[in-house]
Every structure is written in C-alpha cells, then in structure tokens.
Amino acid sequence: MIELTLADVARLTGGWLHGATGDERVTGTVEFDSRAVTPGGLFVALPGERVDGHDFVGAAVGAGAVGVLAAREVGGAPTVIVPPVESVPGSYVLAADREGAGAGVLAALAQLARHVVDTLVADGLLVVGITGSSGKTSTKDLVAHLLEGAGETVAPPGSFNNELGHPWTALRATRSTRHLVLELSARNRGHVAALCRVAPPRIGVVLNVGSAHLGEFGSREAIAQAKGELVEALPAGEAGGVAVLGADDPVVAAMAQRTDARVVHAGRAPEAEVRAADVTLDDTGRASFRLVAPAGEAPVTLALHGAHHVDNAVAAAAVALEAGLDVATVAERLGAAIPRSRWRMELTERPDGVRVLNDAYNANPESMRAALATLRSMGGRHTAVLGVMAELGEDAPQAHTEIGREVARTGVDRLVVVGSGDTDDTDDAATRLHAAAAEAGVDAQLVRDAAAAAAVVAEGVAPGDVVLVKASRSAGLERVAETLVNGGGAR
Numbered sequence: 001m002i003e004l005t006l007a008d009v010a011r012l013t014g015g016w017l018h019g020a021t022g023d024e025r026v027t028g029t030v031e032f033d034s035r036a037v038t039p040g041g042l043f044v045a046l047p048g049e050r051v052d053g054h055d056f057v058g059a060a061v062g063a064g065a066v067g068v069l070a071a072r073e074v075g076g077a078p079t080v081i082v083p084p085v086e087s088v089p090g091s092y093v094l095a096a097d098r099e100g101a102g103a104g105v106l107a108a109l110a111q112l113a114r115h116v117v118d119t120l121v122a123d124g125l126l127v128v129g130i131t132g133s134s135g136k137t138s139t140k141d142l143v144a145h146l147l148e149g150a151g152e153t154v155a156p157p158g159s160f161n162n163e164l165g166h167p168w169t170a171l172r173a174t175r176s177t178r179h180l181v182l183e184l185s186a187r188n189r190g191h192v193a194a195l196c197r198v199a200p201p202r203i204g205v206v207l208n209v210g211s212a213h214l215g216e217f218g219s220r221e222a223i224a225q226a227k228g229e230l231v232e233a234l235p236a237g238e239a240g241g242v243a244v245l246g247a248d249d250p251v252v253a254a255m256a257q258r259t260d261a262r263v264v265h266a267g268r269a270p271e272a273e274v275r276a277a278d279v280t281l282d283d284t285g286r287a288s289f290r291l292v293a294p295a296g297e298a299p300v301t302l303a304l305h306g307a308h309h310v311d312n313a314v315a316a317a318a319v320a321l322e323a324g325l326d327v328a329t330v331a332e333r334l335g336a337a338i339p340r341s342r343w344r345m346e347l348t349e350r351p352d353g354v355r356v357l358n359d360a361y362n363a364n365p366e367s368m369r370a371a372l373a374t375l376r377s378m379g380g381r382h383t384a385v386l387g388v389m390a391e392l393g394e395d396a397p398q399a400h401t402e403i404g405r406e407v408a409r410t411g412v413d414r415l416v417v418v419g420s421g422d423t424d425d426t427d428d429a430a431t432r433l434h435a436a437a438a439e440a441g442v443d444a445q446l447v448r449d450a451a452a453a454a455a456v457v458a459e460g461v462a463p464g465d466v467v468l469v470k471a472s473r474s475a476g477l478e479r480v481a482e483t484l485v486n487g488g489g490a491r
Contacts, residue, residue: 001042001171002116003027006067009042010080012115013069013108020078024066030112030171031060032164039064044109046164047071047102069112071105082108106163110198113167117180117199120173127199128319131184131192131230132207132246133223134367135312136161138304139207140183141340142316146333147323151178158341159361161185163194170199179323186226187216196233203322204230204261205244205315209251210366211399216391224251234261244318246311247272266318267311274318276300276310284347285357285374287313291331293321298331303338305357306345307377308370313337343478345374348485353463355380358481359470363389365399368470372410375468382411383461385453385480387418387471388429400429404436407444412437414460415444418453418475450476454483 007022009015028040034056037043043060045053045068057074068079085103117127128147130140137159144155154177156169161183173180184195209224217223235241241261246252248267256263266274276289277297285305291298291314302309313334320330339346343361350356355378359371368389375382384407392399407415417434434446447453457467457480469481 001026001028001030001173002119002175006078006080009067009069009112013080013082013111015069015080015082015108018073018079018081019075020067020080024078026066028064028066030069030109030168031065032168034060034063034065037063037065041065043068043077044105045070045074046105069105069108071102080108106167109167109171110163113170113198116173117170120175120177120180121200121202123175125173125177126179126203126323127201128179128181128203128205128323129184129196129199129201129230129233130182130205130207130315131186131227132205132252133210133227134364134370135207135308135315136183136185137341137361138309138339138344139205139312139315140181142312142334142337143205143319144179144181145337145340146316146320146325146330147179147181149329149333150320150323150325152176153179153181155181156183159183159185163191166195167198184230186229189217189222189226190229192226192229193233196230200233200235201230202235202240203242203244203319204234204259205319206230206252206255207246207311207315208249208366211364211392211395216393218393220251224255227252228255228258231255231259231261234259236260237262242322244274244315244322246315247275248311264318264322266314268314272314274314274321276314279307279310281307281374281377283377283379284355285345285377291317291327291334293317293327295321296327298327300331300334302334303336304345305347306370306374308367308374309345343481345371346481348481350485350487354461354484355466356481356484357466357468358478358485359468360475360478360481361473363387363470363472364392365389365403368403369406371468371470372406372412375412375466376410378466380464380466381413381462383414383416383457383465383467384410384412385416385418385457385467385469385477386433387450387475387477388433390472390474396429397432400433401436404433404438404442404444405440407433407437408440408442412442415442416453416456417444417446418450418471418477418480419446419448450479453477454480457484 043065247265247269346358419430
C-alpha cells in the first residue's frame with residue numbers, strides 16, 4: 001500500500017481515532033489475518049461468524065501493526081473506528097451485504113482501496129478486471145504471468161475475488177506497481193459493479209456465461225446481466241477503456257452493445273481480432289496453436305493441461321497486447337506459463353506411471369465437459385472420480401444426468417461418483433450422474449464420500465492409468481487426488 005498516516009485512514013474511511021495521535025504511519029501491508037501482519041502494517045479487525053478479529057488485535061500489534069481498522073474500541077492499539085455501513089455515504093457494500101458487524105469495516109476497506117487505486121492510476125497503474133462463469137482464476141494467473149515481464153504486477157492468490165479479497169489485493173499495490181490484475185466474482189446482480197467501484201478497471205475481460213451459480217441467479221440471462229456489469233464500468237474508448245470479450249460465446253460477444261469502451265473479441269472464431277488457429281492437443285492434453293492478432297502471429301505450445309486453456313490463453317494474450325507487449329513475446333511467455341493456483345488441472349505423474357489430474361477446486365457443467373475432454377485426449381486407461389456440482393438450483397438433476405451421459409460419450413473406462421456423505425444415502429444429484437453413466441454402459445460405482453472414493457480408486461489403479469478428480473469445492477475431492485499422488489493404490 002502507499003504510505004498513509006492513521007489520520008489519513010480515518011479521513012478516507014469516515015472513521016475516528018481512538019488511542020492514536022494520527023501521526024502513526026502505515027508503511028507495510030494491510031492484513032485481516034493477524035498471523036500475516038508485518039512491521040508497519042495495518043490490521044483489519046473483521047467480526048466473523050466463528051471468530052472476531054477484534055480478539056486478535058494484541059497479536060497483530062505484537063507482530064508489528066502500527067494501527068487497527070475496527071468496528072469498535074479495542075485496548076492497547078492505535079485504532080481507526082469506522083461507522084456502521086448504513087452511515088457511510090456512497091458505500092461500496094451492497095444493500096444485501098449490509099447486515100452484520102463487519103459490513104462497516106468492509107466498506108472502509110473498500111474506500112481505502114479506492115483511494116490507493118486512484119492515486120496509483122494517476123501515476124500510470126493499469127487495472128485489469130476479469131470475470132466469467134469459468135476460467136477466471138486460470139486467466140487471471142496467465143495475465144499476471146504475461147504482464148510481469150513488463151513491470152511489477154499484483155494479482156490475488158487463488159480465487160480471492162470477493163468483497164474482502166478484492167480490496168485486500170488492490171491494497172497490495174505500491175508506487176512501483178505497474179499492473180493490478182483482479183478477478184471479479186458475483187453471487188448476484190450488482191456484485192461485479194460494486195467491485196468495479198473499488199478498483200475501476202481500464203481493461204475488462206468477460207470470458208463466458210455458463211451455468212455456475214445458476215441456483216443463486218435463477219437464469220443464464222441473469223448471470224449474463226451480472227457479468228456484463230464489468231464492461232459497463234469501463235471508461236469510453238477515447239479514455240483508453242478496452243473490453244475483451246469471449247468471441248465463442250454469443251451472449252458474451254453481444255456485450256459489445258453494453259459498453260462505451262473499445263471492444264476486442266478473443267477466441268477461436270474466425271472473426272475474432274485475437275484468436276487461436278490450428279489447435280491441436282498432445283497425449284497429455286497440452287495444446288498447441290497459432291496465435292493470430294492484428295499485429296502478427298506466432299506459434300504457442302502451452303505447458304498447461306486442457307484444451308479449455310486455449311480460450312484462457314487467447315484472452316490473456318489480448319490483454320497483454322493491449323498493454324503493449326508484442327505478439328512474439330506474448331507467445332513465448334504463454335509457453336512458459338505453469339499453474340499458479342492449486343487443484344486446477346494439476347497433473348502429477350507418480351513413479352509407477354499413474355497420472356493424477358487434480359481439478360477438484362470447483363465444477364460446473366461447462367468445466368466438467370472440458371475436464372472430460374482433456375481426459376479423453378490423454379493416453380492410457382481413464383478413470384474419472386466425479387462429485388456433485390453445487391449451486392445449480394432446479395437445473396441440478398438434469399445437469400448431473402447430462403454429465404453422466406457425457407462420461408459415456410467421452411469413453412471413460414471407469415467412473416467413481418461421490419455423494420455428499422451427509423447421510424447414509426447419497427444425494428439425488430450424485431445418484432443421477434451415476435445412473436445416467438451406468439445406463440449408457442460405463443463401469444460406474446457410487447460411493448458415499450471422498451474417503452470411500454480414494455479407497456475404491458486405489459484398489460483398481462494401475463501403472464499407465466490417468467485419474468481425473470473433479471467436483472465442486474464443497475465435495476473436498478482434493479483428498480482423493482492427494483491420496484493417489486502419495487502412492488495410494490500402487491501395485
């Protein structure tokens with residue numbers, strides 16, 4: 001963060017000083033975890049459902065925090081106390097998120113981040129925002145990798161993309177930061193717009209509109225409306241705003257009508273300004289293609305596994321080209337990119353030749369199909385360990401049935417479906433996935449939980465096999481992958 005006094009923090013957040021002179025200078029990072037505090041830092045005391053950050057102020061000060069951003073008085077620390085969110089004019093927190101003691105602190109954190117971003121943008125900081133139903137994190141990682149070659153770049157770890165992670169990431173930027181790459185998530189309409197108010201992007205990327213979070217939004221149209229808030233927030237083209245839109249998703253391509261920014265379509269479609277041509281996959285699921293752009297073209301061979309990474313890579317390339325990199329440099333750096341976020345098409349080969357493809361971080365119908373397609377492209381006998389896709393609402397039964405049929409079309413040799421484990425009976429979604437695959441002739445087994453799945457797969461896995469592990473995060477199937485990677489089932 002740029003250096004500020006506690007008096008500055010109070011003024012920017014609408015708070016007041018307690019136990020502080022106001023001259024205390026924040027020279028370190030802003031942290032909400034007392035274990036991450038470093039000397040000169042600012043500790044954010046967030047009240048939560050399980051723990052209250054106010055209880056850890058002493059630990060934060062002991063670690064070197066020079067001040068605390070809090071919702072109430074705390075002893076023994078220079079503090080900025082912020083008002084409830086209802087009292088904050090122009091609050092960055094949505095009305096739906098205004099309940100709870102932590103809302104005012106979140107609003108203050110957002111206001112602080114906006115000041116820092118505005119200050120740094122005036123010095124030349126480029127802010128990039130990325131959203132979509134799937135691929136956000138992988139594309140964010142690729143964009144960060146590309147831009148790092150052109151200057152200091154800040155991006156969130158993993159999927160730190162909500163009303164807490166977004167301002168926290170923005171506050172990592174300093175005077176030397178040239179690029180701020182942010183991932184924007186949404187649980188409902190208005191969320192993306194609110195995040196854009198925290199750190200207004202100059203380049204916005206919308207990858208796709210799928211069925212992730214369909215249960216929360218109610219329809220794909222509502223999801224599109226929410227994702228499109230990103231392009232609506234971009235400055236007009238003459239001010240340098242650029243919307244990078246997925247050319248292969250008609251719903252996304254149509255968002256060109258919702259922005260005053262200059263539009264660049266990216267994808268595989270022939271009409272896309274930045275596109276991938278002549279895509280091929282090797283027997284480990286790694287893609288090669290020709291990157292084609294107005295400024296030229298160059299060959300790319302990705303070290304990432306999965307054909308869907310082509311779409312992520314082309315979108316990232318479009319951003320990097322807009323940031324001033326040349327086509328040859330972009331292609332070279334794309335080929336050098338490796339996974340940065342865990343459990344996303346993470347391929348590990350054991351000493352005995354068993355390969356484990358861990359894609360257990362999250363799942364929706366689109367990413368399930370992409371993962372199965374990657375599995376199909378890889379040599380050896382194929383086992384898929386699949387769990388439930390969450391947040392699909394009333395579409396969940398049919399969606400799981402369709403994935404069961406997709407397993408059969410893919411030609412998977414063996415399927416293990418994992419239920420919720422909450423009761424003696426597996427849930428309806430897992431049952432439907434299993435039944436659809438079994439009816440189509442797949443060797444399919446239904447088990448109660450991740451531990452049972454690990455045991456079943458370990459019994460039958462053999463050298464040369466490829467095991468895909470995928471489900472929504474709540475299923476915890478990374479434990480299956482970890483058991484196999486650590487040698488479970490070697491024979």
